[in-house]
Amino acid sequence: MSIKGIFPIDKWDFKSRSVLAGLPDGDLEMLMANQTEKVYKLSEVIFWEGAYPSGIFYIKEGKVKKYKLDKDGREHIIYVANAGELLGYHAILSEDRYPDSAAALEETRIAFIPKEDFLKTLQHSGVLNGRLLKNLSHEFAVLANSLSMFAKSSVRERLALQLIILREKYKVNFQPGMPVAINMSRDDLASLVGTARENVVRLLSDLKEEKIVETKGRTITVLDVQKLIKIAGYK
Amino acid sequence: MSIKGIFPIDKWDFKSRSVLAGLPDGDLEMLMANQTEKVYKLSEVIFWEGAYPSGIFYIKEGKVKKYKLDKDGREHIIYVANAGELLGYHAILSEDRYPDSAAALEETRIAFIPKEDFLKTLQHSGVLNGRLLKNLSHEFAVLANSLSMFAKSSVRERLALQLIILREKYKVNFQPGMPVAINMSRDDLASLVGTARENVVRLLSDLKEEKIVETKGRTITVLDVQKLIKIAGYK
DNA sequence: AAATAAAATTGATAAATATCACTTTTTGGA
DNA sequence: TCCAAAAAGTGATATTTATCAATTTTATTT
Numbered sequence: 001m002s003i004k005g006i007f008p009i010d011k012w013d014f015k016s017r018s019v020l021a022g023l024p025d026g027d028l029e030m031l032m033a034n035q036t037e038k039v040y041k042l043s044e045v046i047f048w049e050g051a052y053p054s055g056i057f058y059i060k061e062g063k064v065k066k067y068k069l070d071k072d073g074r075e076h077i078i079y080v081a082n083a084g085e086l087l088g089y090h091a092i093l094s095e096d097r098y099p100d101s102a103a104a105l106e107e108t109r110i111a112f113i114p115k116e117d118f119l120k121t122l123q124h125s126g127v128l129n130g131r132l133l134k135n136l137s138h139e140f141a142v143l144a145n146s147l148s149m150f151a152k153s154s155v156r157e158r159l160a161l162q163l164i165i166l167r168e169k170y171k172v173n174f175q176p177g178m179p180v181a182i183n184m185s186r187d188d189l190a191s192l193v194g195t196a197r198e199n200v201v202r203l204l205s206d207l208k209e210e211k212i213v214e215t216k217g218r219t220i221t222v223l224d225v226q227k228l229i230k231i232a233g234y235k
Numbered sequence: 236m237s238i239k240g241i242f243p244i245d246k247w248d249f250k251s252r253s254v255l256a257g258l259p260d261g262d263l264e265m266l267m268a269n270q271t272e273k274v275y276k277l278s279e280v281i282f283w284e285g286a287y288p289s290g291i292f293y294i295k296e297g298k299v300k301k302y303k304l305d306k307d308g309r310e311h312i313i314y315v316a317n318a319g320e321l322l323g324y325h326a327i328l329s330e331d332r333y334p335d336s337a338a339a340l341e342e343t344r345i346a347f348i349p350k351e352d353f354l355k356t357l358q359h360s361g362v363l364n365g366r367l368l369k370n371l372s373h374e375f376a377v378l379a380n381s382l383s384m385f386a387k388s389s390v391r392e393r394l395a396l397q398l399i400i401l402r403e404k405y406k407v408n409f410q411p412g413m414p415v416a417i418n419m420s421r422d423d424l425a426s427l428v429g430t431a432r433e434n435v436v437r438l439l440s441d442l443k444e445e446k447i448v449e450t451k452g453r454t455i456t457v458l459d460v461q462k463l464i465k466i467a468g469y470k
Numbered sequence: 471a472a473a474t475a476a477a478a479t480t481g482a483t484a485a486a487t488a489t490c491a492c493t494t495t496t497t498g499g500a
Numbered sequence: 501t502c503c504a505a506a507a508a509g510t511g512a513t514a515t516t517t518a519t520c521a522a523t524t525t526t527a528t529t530t
Binding site for chain 3: 420421422432433436437440452453
């Protein structure tokens with residue numbers, strides 16, 4: 001929760017699911033040679049859709065939303081990224097501009113790695129290459145799943161699915177067995193689900209009556225994941 | 236249109252946008268050493284979601300739909316792949332099962348490349364590695380775009396967008412300036428747009444009245460792309 | 471080319487979702 | 501701790517989309 005300041009590279013606690021976990025020391029050093037660190041405040045923008053990428057971002061601590069703006073200027077969250085993940089490398093790999101924007105969902109500590117270092121390391125490191133391919137393939141599958149979900153399912157089903165996913169993301173650092181508290185604005189949640197805030201509010205209060213979640217202020221506590229899974233319609 | 240039979244490797248006409256275009260000869264030969272070719276009939280399944288991948292597929296000629304089935308057994312197309320594209324490599328890269336199914340949208344000629352050859356070539360070829368990363372990044376951006384589109388836009392907007400995209404895919408081999416004919420069942424189109432067939436039919440007849448498209452049998456001819464772009468709400 | 475099956479289309483209606491106007495609650499700064 | 505300001509919640513209503521039942525058109529087979 002609390003962000004204490006600048007950490008040296010050797011203090012990084014790579015989560016096991018980090019893209020960079022287990023990368024050879026040499027590769028890691030090359031990649032991190034010129035990293036700079038910054039703490040982003042809630043809602044602070046990390047990069048804008050359409051901008052030319054000058055490097056990639058590694059989330060050391062916190063959470064980040066990736067989103068796109070529609071023609072009416074409304075925000076649509078397409079992904080919530082967690083500590084241990086890399087941001088903005090798609091744009092560099094596809095030699096294009098950022099396809100989406102990114103902003104902090106809470107106070108978030110991020111390392112910036114210049115484009116040149118990233119590309120140099122990538123060229124040098126077969127491991128990093130493979131890691132990114134694997135990561136991208138996975139992200140792709142997740143996204144394809146969301147897409148097919150969006151294509152034909154009710155808002156209630158989509159909300160259930162997003163709560164399941166968010167629960168996983170907010171679970172980090174919590175005890176097993178303990179219910180997970182999701183801290184997210186109704187607007188952001190609605191944007192993630194792809195509906196209006198009012199609908200999310202109404203559906204959440206249904207879920208509350210059904211004893212599936214509990215809410216207190218803006219935090220949502222998942223009481224019964226199994227029922228959520230059933231609602232989301234996952235086999 | 237017509238499929239003439241088995242082509243030897245050196246006869247392959249790689250389209251410029253093929254993932255394999257410009258791959259060093261050695262790498263290409265290693266990749267293709269044990270390829271086998273098959274012609275798939277309309278609607279014939281190439282691989283099933285959930286199956287373990289034993290290799291990858293290269294589309295030599297034709298078109299393929301990638302889709303997922305929802306809990307009611309209904310099909311949702313997430314992507315239409317064209318000649319020159321590779322299929323099924325995501326699953327191998329992410330060391331998992333196929334995240335979606337694939338089936339031919341027309342008579343389609345496809346080369347099968349065994350998993351071992353693919354992985355061996357990938358390990359050996361930095362170029363292929365980079366090419367796949369770039370390709371995946373691109374596909375990812377396209378998918379992210381569709382997702383944000385789904386999240387908040389009317390069926391009419393989504394239909395317009397899909398017609399624009401399909402027009403590009405069906406444009407291959409046609410003269411510039413000549414209107415492009417899209418040959419696709421209303422069911423498949425509805426699945427791609429994420430709605431019911433009836434809605435697609437109604438919206439198409441609106442577009443017809445507005446002189447934006449023309450239909451004859453199952454083929455849809457795009458007369459005015461600019462208006463479609465306007466409808467889709469793209470800046 | 472006729473017969474049959476499959477796909478496309480149309481109209482009526484039901485259901486889901488969005489929007490608007492407003493009240494209440496929560497949150498973050500003075 | 502109190503006070504704005506922002507966010508969350510509620511009810512009424514409009515709009516969009518889905519579904520059902522039927523008919524017409526197109527494609528396929530003999």
